[in-house]
Structure formats: C-alpha cells, structure tokens
Amino acid sequence: MTTVQRPTGGHGGAPARPVVEVRGVSKRYGSIHALRDVDMAICPGEVVGLVGDNGAGKSTLVNIIAGALAPTSGEILVDGERVGFKSPTDARDAGIETVYQDLALAPDLSVWQNLFLGRELTVRGPLGWIGWLDRRAMAQQSVTDLERTRIRISSVSSRVGRLSGGQRQAVAVGRAAAWGSKVILMDEPTAALGVEQQQKVGELIKTVASHGLPVLLISHNLPQVYDVCDRILVLFHGRLIADLRPEETDMDGIVGWITGAAMLSGGSTR
Amino acid sequence: MSAPQPPAAALDAHVAEGELEAGRDSVPVFQRFMERIGAFWTLGVLAVLIVAFGIAAPTLYTKAAWLATSSFAVEYLILAIGQTYVIVTSGIDLADGATLGFSAMAGSLLMENLLASHVSGGVASFVGILLMLATGAGIGLVNGLIITRVKLPPFIVTLGTLTAVTGATDLLNNGTEITNLPGFVTTLGTANVLSGWLPVPVLIALALAVLFGLGLSRTRFGMRTYAIGSNEIAARRAGVDVDRHLVRVYMISGVLAGVAGLLVTANFSAASPIAGANDELYAIAAVVIGGASIFGGRGTMFGTVIGTGIIAVLTTGLVLANVQPFWQQVAIGAVVIGAVAVDRVRTRAGTD
Numbered sequence: 001m002t003t004v005q006r007p008t009g010g011h012g013g014a015p016a017r018p019v020v021e022v023r024g025v026s027k028r029y030g031s032i033h034a035l036r037d038v039d040m041a042i043c044p045g046e047v048v049g050l051v052g053d054n055g056a057g058k059s060t061l062v063n064i065i066a067g068a069l070a071p072t073s074g075e076i077l078v079d080g081e082r083v084g085f086k087s088p089t090d091a092r093d094a095g096i097e098t099v100y101q102d103l104a105l106a107p108d109l110s111v112w113q114n115l116f117l118g119r120e121l122t123v124r125g126p127l128g129w130i131g132w133l134d135r136r137a138m139a140q141q142s143v144t145d146l147e148r149t150r151i152r153i154s155s156v157s158s159r160v161g162r163l164s165g166g167q168r169q170a171v172a173v174g175r176a177a178a179w180g181s182k183v184i185l186m187d188e189p190t191a192a193l194g195v196e197q198q199q200k201v202g203e204l205i206k207t208v209a210s211h212g213l214p215v216l217l218i219s220h221n222l223p224q225v226y227d228v229c230d231r232i233l234v235l236f237h238g239r240l241i242a243d244l245r246p247e248e249t250d251m252d253g254i255v256g257w258i259t260g261a262a263m264l265s266g267g268s269t270r
Numbered sequence: 271m272s273a274p275q276p277p278a279a280a281l282d283a284h285v286a287e288g289e290l291e292a293g294r295d296s297v298p299v300f301q302r303f304m305e306r307i308g309a310f311w312t313l314g315v316l317a318v319l320i321v322a323f324g325i326a327a328p329t330l331y332t333k334a335a336w337l338a339t340s341s342f343a344v345e346y347l348i349l350a351i352g353q354t355y356v357i358v359t360s361g362i363d364l365a366d367g368a369t370l371g372f373s374a375m376a377g378s379l380l381m382e383n384l385l386a387s388h389v390s391g392g393v394a395s396f397v398g399i400l401l402m403l404a405t406g407a408g409i410g411l412v413n414g415l416i417i418t419r420v421k422l423p424p425f426i427v428t429l430g431t432l433t434a435v436t437g438a439t440d441l442l443n444n445g446t447e448i449t450n451l452p453g454f455v456t457t458l459g460t461a462n463v464l465s466g467w468l469p470v471p472v473l474i475a476l477a478l479a480v481l482f483g484l485g486l487s488r489t490r491f492g493m494r495t496y497a498i499g500s501n502e503i504a505a506r507r508a509g510v511d512v513d514r515h516l517v518r519v520y521m522i523s524g525v526l527a528g529v530a531g532l533l534v535t536a537n538f539s540a541a542s543p544i545a546g547a548n549d550e551l552y553a554i555a556a557v558v559i560g561g562a563s564i565f566g567g568r569g570t571m572f573g574t575v576i577g578t579g580i581i582a583v584l585t586t587g588l589v590l591a592n593v594q595p596f597w598q599q600v601a602i603g604a605v606v607i608g609a610v611a612v613d614r615v616r617t618r619a620g621t622d
C-alpha cells in the first residue's frame with residue numbers, strides 16, 4: 001500500500017504528463033475545512049476513483065475542478081498551465097466535462113438536442129445570425145459521437161424521457177466524452193441506478209478512458225471503484241490521505257482508509 | 271442510427287464490450303398512440319366542432335360568420351403566441367390581458383395629444399404604435415426581472431402586475447375611452463385582402479403565429495425555451511443563461527400584448543380602459559387546449575393556433591345556435607379541463 005503521488009498513466013505505468021493537476025487546494029466554508037491542502041494529478045487515459053465518507057469533501061473537490069466553486073487557496077493546472085475558472089462554462093471551454101448523479105438532461109428534448117444544448121450548431125448565413133438550428137448536422141454528429149463510445153440508442157431523435165435511467169446516464173456520459181478533451185468528472189454517476197445499469201455505466205467509463213480521456217470518478221459503490229479504477233484516492237475530513245492501486249490493496253484496505261482506521265493503525269499518511 | 275434489437279445473448283456480448291442496449295419501448299400502445307398524434311387530436315376536435323355547429327346553425331358557413339369568428343380570435347391568438355413561450359418555460363403570464371389594455375391606452379393617449387398639437391397623423395401613428403410596443407416590452411421586462419432576480423413564482427408576480435397595471439390603466443385617462451385616433455390606426459381595423467375574406471388584423475395574427483412558431487421550433491432560442499421548461503437545472507449546467515432567457519420570454523409576451531392592444535384599438539377605432547380584461551384566461555386556455563403542458567417543456571405553436579380556433583368556434587357557434595352567452599364560458603371551461611386530462615395521459619406516456 002502506497003501513498004506516494006504518482007503522475008503515471010493507468011496503462012503500462014509509463015510516466016505521463018498530467019492533464020489536470022490540483023496543487024495545495026483548500027476550501028473553507030466559514031469554520032468548516034471542506035478541503036485541506038489537497039494535491040493530486042490525473043494523467044491521460046486514467047480512471048481515478050475518489051472515495052471517502054459522507055462530508056469528506058469529494059463533491060467540493062470535483063466542483064472546484066469543474067469551475068463551479070472557487071478554492072479558498074491553491075491552484076488548478078490544466079496541461080501544466082494555471083487556470084482560474086470563474087464558472088462551469090470556463091471549465092467546459094477548457095475541455096473539462098462533468099457528469100452528475102441526476103438532473104443533467106432535459107427529458108422533453110431529444111437525445112441530439114441534449115447532446116448539443118448550450119452548444120447548438122446553427123446554419124451558415126443570415127439565418128444563422130438569428131440562431132437557426134442546423135438540426136441535420138447535430139443529429140448526424142450525435143450518431144457519430146455515441147457510436148464512438150459504443151452507446152446504442154434506438155434513435156437520436158427519441159425524447160430522453162423515454163429512455164431508461166441507465167440509457168440516460170449513458171447519454172450524459174456520451175455527451176461528456178464527445179465534448180471533453182481533458183477530463184471527465186463524475187460525481188456519483190450511478191447512485192440513482194440499478195445494479196445492472198451501474199455495471200453498464202462502469203463498462204462505459206472504461207471505454208471512454210481507453211480512448212485516452214481520463215475520468216475522475218466519485219462513487220460509493222466500492223466494488224465498482226475497485227473494478228473500474230486505475231488509482232483510488234481517499235479523502236478523509238478534507239485531507240487526501242491515500243493514493244492506492246487496486247492491485248496493491250483489497251476492499252477491506254480501502255474501507256480501512258475511508259474510515260480512518262488505516263491511518264490510526266500506522267499506515268503512512270500524506 | 272436505428273439499431274435492430276439484438277437477441278438476449280448477443281446483447282450480453284455487447285454489454286461485455288461496453289455497450290448499452292438500445293431504447294426499448296415499454297410504453298403501452300394506447301399511450302404511445304396518444305403521444306404520437308400530439309397536437310393533431312385537437313385538430314380533430316376543431317373539425318368536429320365546425321361540423322356540429324354547422325349542423326345546428328348553418329349560418330356558421332357564411333362569410334359574415336367567418337369574419338366575426340376570425341376577428342374575435344385575433345387578440346386571443348396574439349396573446350396566446352406569447353403565452354406559449356411562457357408556458358413552455360413552465361411559467362405563466364397572467365398580466366398579458368392587462369398589458370394589452372395599458373399599452374393600448376398609453377399609445378392612444380399619446381396619439382390623441384399629438385393630433386391635438388397638430389402633429390401629422392402618420393407621425394402620431396408611428397410614435398403611438400412604438401409606445402404601445404415599448405410599454406408591452408417594459409411590463410414584460412418588469413415581470414421577467416422580478417421573477418428571475420427576486421426569485422418569485424411567475425404566478426404570483428404576474429398576478430401582482432395584472433392588478434397594478436389594471437389600476438394604472440384607469441389612471442391614464444380617468445377611466446374613459448380615447449376615440450380621437452389617427453386615420454392610419456382606424457383604417458388598420460377595417461383593411462382587408464382577398465376581396466374581403468381576410469381582414470388585415472387576422473393576417474397579422476397568422477403571420478405572427480408562423481414567425482414565432484418557427485422561432486420556437488427551429489431556432490436556438492426556441493430549443494432553449496423548451497430546455498428551461500423541461501429541466502431548468504440541466505439548462506443551467508449546459509451553460510444556458512436561464513435568467514436572461516426568461517426575461518426575454520416575458521418581454522416577448524409583453525410586446526405581443528402591445529401588438530394585440532394596437533389591433534384591438536384599430537378594430538374598435540377606440541382605446542378602452544377595459545380592453546383586454548380577462549383575456550389572459552382565454553389565452554392560457556388556448557395554449558393548454560393546444561397541448562402545451564403547464565409543467566413546461568411541451569407545447570407547439572400549431573397546437574396554440576388550433577386551441578384558439580376551438581375557443582373562437584365554440585364562442586361564435588354557441589351564439590349562432592342561440593345558446594345563452596353564459597354557456598360559452600361553461601363550455602370553454604369544460605374543454606380546458608378535458609384538454610388537461612388528455613395531456614395527463616400523454617405526459618404519462620412520455621416520461622419514465
């Protein structure tokens with residue numbers, strides 16, 4: 001079991017340059033220290049798990065990387081460059097996409113409309129100035145994007161409300177994969193799904209990462225984290241206390257870190 | 271991309287490769303049918319009404335009846351166009367009838383004063399009409415800003431502006447009519463094309479319906495309007511500036527109320543302080559009959575046009591059939607409830 005920060009890719013372990021780095025990030029809400037001096041890095045193609053008890057600071061960390069929250073101190077680097085996101089839109093423009101547990105799609109819109117909402121393609125010429133939609137281009141692009149992540153939806157013009165929970169989450173992941181170029185952040189993407197659907201989304205996460213796009217996955221489903229992730233980071237009361245490799249630990253080991261027991265019994269801390 | 275359903279074993283193999291299976295329709299056949307026919311069922315209702323009233327009162331099929339029905343529909347249709355945008359966002363604009371009355375009075379008061387100080391009729395018309403539109407936009411802006419900045423429900427906000435604006439309308443000319451209007455405005459009310467079959471106000475209302483219908487179904491603005499009504503949080507997360515969008519939607523409703531105010535004034539050759547009173551109820555009814563969901567995310571301009579048609583035919587038809595006028599409201603109320611009941615079935619077919 002090791003806690004050394006390793007900026008290496010998930011496949012083969014060859015050293016790789018991190019796409020996203022978090023340096024000395026702290027976040028305070030009044031007297032609450034939600035995050036304390038967190039350092040971490042995500043490399044191309046990696047699936048990094050982020051686990052911890054309720055209130056450990058996982059969502060806070062993801063929201064800071066996603067531009068939805070500003071850190072109290074510390075910095076975020078994308079491709080080695082310091083960034084100062086003022087909104088989630090800034091983060092998206094930098095290639096960072098987020099998949100939420102729910103409420104991410106508009107059920108009355110079609111699959112392609114959801115994929116392009118906020119980034120609609122318009123036709124060229126004067127009609128484009130008034131925002132005339134290029135529906136055909138968006139529908140075609142949607143088919144290609146979903147095929148690349150091997151998501152099968154009967155038709156990209158189906159209303160999203162007609163899809164199952166798992167399919168909806170697949171569309172959300174497909175959207176993130178289509179637009180993201182640096183990293184996909186997922187805050188409990190399978191918490192609202194049944195067991196079988198959770199597994200399918202897990203497979204989908206692997207597929208996305210195999211295309212080189214790294215994923216930061218928050219999940220309470222430890223078997224899934226264990227199965228899907230190349231590295232597992234553990235947050236404990238706002239501190240990043242462990243950086244584990246699944247092959248070097250087991251489920252009990254992870255649980256030990258989450259509850260803090262491993263720290264007390266002499267495991268090295270960061 | 272329409273993937274045929276793979277058999278179960280093949281499906282497992284796909285899943286192992288990281289695929290998700292295609293969408294399966296687990297929705298009952300009847301509900302799927304209801305969803306598919308969409309707004310077209312209302313077209314059927316309209317056809318049935320036209321046939322039924324035609325049998326009860328054959329005068330329905332005369333030019334006079336058509337002109338009466340279509341002219342009656344003008345102000346409700348124009349209000350309902352704006353109301354469609356508002357309802358699709360899951361909002362409501364109770365103030366649009368009051369806005370009609372206020373903007374008509376404000377613009378007419380200006381025109382009367384300009385004429386009194388010997389400004390030419392053309393200039394007076396131009397400035398007066400501009401004021402009507404601006405007044406409508408202004409009231410819409412106030413509605414939109416209170417809803418998005420103070421974060422109050424649209425129902426409460428527009429109920430408040432409905433009351434305030436109605437009071438302000440009476441202040442404008444001590445509650446009396448304005449009849450001294452430029453020739454352009456009064457001519458607008460009687461002008462027509464197609465040898466008298468198509469009054470210009472009706473033409474304007476239909477043109478606006480087409481224009482705003484395309485805006486709703488074919489533009490980025492329209493798509494975002496649906497997205498906000500369907501899932502506001504999702505729209506925000508997708509980077510849509512929801513607050514600014516909503517302000518614009520309420521301004522559209524306000525400007526259209528100003529247009530309706532102009533056409534009502536033109537039609538009567540007078541601006542009345544009670545013009546537009548209770549119109550919002552008919553406009554909302556037309557939108558709901560047309561298949562829009564008051565919970566947002568759904569509705570079409572085509573449906574709204576048909577919904578307005580149903581209200582107009584019901585009203586003229588009952589008059590021609592010599593039914594007591596009170597029954598008009600009872601009938602319209604019944605149709606609204608029926609439409610919402612059908613919408614319920616369709617909505618259940620749609621989500622989950």
Ligand SMILES: Nc1ncnc2c1ncn2[C@@H]1O[C@H](COP(=O)(O)OP(=O)(O)O)[C@@H](O)[C@H]1O
Binds near residue numbers: 033034053
């Ligand atoms: N907006 C907020 N205001 C005050 N405290 C907050 C806020 N958001 C989160 N916290 C606190 O910060 C800590 C970390 O929360 P969070 O990041 O949501 O944890 P997790 O996602 O790991 O469950 C918790 O103690 C939580 O109560």
Ligand SMILES: [Mg+2]
Binds near residue numbers: 058059060
């Ligand atoms: Mg959380």
